[in-house]
Amino acid sequence: MEDIGLLARSALNALSANMAILDDEGFILCTNQSWNVFAQSNGSIETSFEGANYLEVCDCAQGDWSEEASIAATGIREVISGIREGFELEYPCHSPDQERWFSMRVTRYRDYERVLVVVSHENIIEWKRVEAALGSQNARLRAVLDNMLAGVTFFEGEVFRPVLANRMGEELLGRSLPPAMASNERESYFQAYRAGTDEPYPIHRLPFVRAMSGESCSADDMEIRLADGSRVRLEVFGAPVRDTSGWITGAVAIFHDITMRKRMEEVLQESEDRFRRAMEATNDGIWDWNVTNGNVYYSPGYFRMLGYESGEFPAKADTWLELIHPDDRERAWAANDACIRNESPAVNVEFRMRSRDGSWRWILGRGVATRRDKDGQALQMIGTHMDISNSRSTYEVA
Template structure:
């Protein structure tokens, strides 16, 4: 308990520790003496509302068991310069404060007003006026209607004045009384009438609705603001039962509250009223009962604060809170708060569960939290935390490891933000979330290792691995280029500059073809392939080959592929092509036919000269068996011999045969062949040559015939000479016989025939010799 020094000679008052912050001695309200009177009055009214809400209604503004006291300093600051006479009176009638205007009006200062009430006798020497003053005080204290507000007061100098009293109860149960000198005015009724008009004007211009009900609960007066809020006119409201504006639930609330007011009790309550356009409006009703001069309940009045927006906001906040809880539940997030003034914190049940603890098992001090954090992660955690505290980062966010109840380390992600600050802007409270990211970190670690392996693999592949993109508006570039780009192409692997630099290395005469190949692949979302020259920044000319597969995405096409240096391969291919051309020229130039059959015995290749030989084109014979174009006396025997030879897989040389020309002519040919084998030693077929030997065969036959004729001629010549000699002897002998046997006709005739035959033989022999 702390005593304040007396003010204006008054007694010292005690300051209760139960005072709300607004009235504490060190509060900004007490310290700021430069506020306007209007600001101070508004803050006092706000204070009164706060204390009344704490009490829960019933008209008693002091909580049971508490004795809050407002320091006189506060009243002095507020009322010292007000021209109205003000006095502050405790519930027990003891004066706490009077302002200078009160002293000027009555002549009585605070030292003149003692606890023994001697000044009361002096101020009200007339017994009747003293009775009226006491009666008015009691009626006000008991929440009864005070009708006698103008009393005759004897001032300190002995003068009598007619003074009007208006009172209001404040936070600690004391009463602020406002005194107005009405001495010299006409009839009090006229004065009251003027006051009534002033109060009505005040009610019509106030920001809140105001309503007066009679003893039956029927509205008899509403101010203009109430009509504006509800949309009704005064005529449409006054005289109608409130049931016309309330549903059954809110009618029951109203009836219960009105019944309590009729018995002297009152409290604030909320009521939903249907407006003229059908909207549901929410009011905070602050009622007071009305009594007549005899103390009979005659109705009530009260302010009606429109809290519809607040109710809607409450609904939105409630819904948002529910969504937040669902979001936290769905995201599996724990909550934490850290008080920076005490460096202690709290966590919810889910945050504790993430670490394997019960909610009350984790210490509240931040030092204990540090001990639970992995030492390697603390520097980064503190750096991120301090950056947010100092205003460098809008949100605190960090990933770190924390020790679980089992002693194992678990990765968590902490996010937080300053949610409360001092009046000077310094942070008081940070609130945030905790999320279990242990599985994600394990996956990330595995992905990191896999990425390193892939990177190592990419850097050891013979080419340059790349990821290329073509966006819908035509922009092209790379997301990734492997490090081998410098070794293979002489270019850095920086993706941002790679495409422009690589395009510049494509010779000008090939550049359009290079770019068009990319655009065409992107438009058709198909495999990209390109081969061409590439001149490195060092001037070395190379041949490169690009291959990639497309991946279509909503706004772009991604190509994942490889760029290969095929300079050596290109040289070998060129050499092979040159060799192939020479071989082809040789094959097409020679008279022999080059052929190939596969393992099934069918033709797979025949040189173009086959058509000149057989009349059949290459296309006609490919896929056919050789024996389909051969001739033999016994074709079945021929096919059998072909199959046996083919199955033996032995080479053969200069085998002669006969093939049939497309026109039916038989041609003699000579065939040589050698088996070839493919992968793993499997038999692939035969390759060889076919030669037309028809002319050779004809010449050989003519040669043989001539040789035979020559032999016959030689033989015939010798025989002819011998035969001729014999015939000559026969003929000689026959001539002699004829000479000797001329007389005998028969002998002569026979000899003549013999002679004739010999002559013919001679002729034949002569023909052989010639």
């Protein structure tokens, strides 16, 4: 200890870590106060540890921590010999009534011609508890994410370092996320294209790239190409992730496979287009009546047979009643009402309706209930109107 100055001793004693300085053979030259207090609190009767060979103590260790002691001795020897500059080891050192974890650090330095090492043991039990709590929290978060039906990915920093991808995310992308991703690697990795084309999706328009600029956004015009050549249509939402100061630290992307939805939308659109063309081609009128709220869909032919244009009248049931001849109105309504109240299976009634030129056209109205409530009352009805004026005239003349 003669060559260890008073200032150095005071500095060592001020540290909370248990510290010792060893020579190149492992003999203890100096320990700080924390080292001594810890040793005595664990049953040591020694008041000074100077001159003891720490390596021999580690080599002779027995019991639960003998493996860690052997690893520590090997690490110290490698630092002394210059194989490595430093050595670190986390190890348990529990007492009968207390859980304890320590972090051991060994640092090499030269004192004139001698090689010395500083050995420190820091109690890290609080950090271990925080680490365990975070691990448990992360495990729960991971379980939630992996059971989501949407893909989730999180990228960190300007280099877009992938931090997380849930199970569905990797399934939808068809690949695992790389450890890092340079800007020139994003296109080849994601294999993203504009939907229905071979045109690569612009990298700067990818939602997670836009999110890194602070934009919360979405896109549903993207397809990704999988290894087997198939394509998956995605709807992607991107949002920035900010720290407590508001700085953007990353981006999260949430995406859904909408391939089937888009196919269904296309089929539905084709069906609607066929229905619209059929309605435009027929001279008969078709009506679809929501009895509950009174709204009615009238096909273009419904008004065209009377000389009107679509959109001239409100899409309400009252429109039909107002155009009916006053002498026929009660009878026509009674036929519909009987079907509504489930007293008749269908509507089949003739009545006159006013045309644009003021004349009255004879109409054959037919309809059925397509949906009823639990009491049998009609909730939805659909039917047709056919202009039978010519046949009525022929019949009346005959």
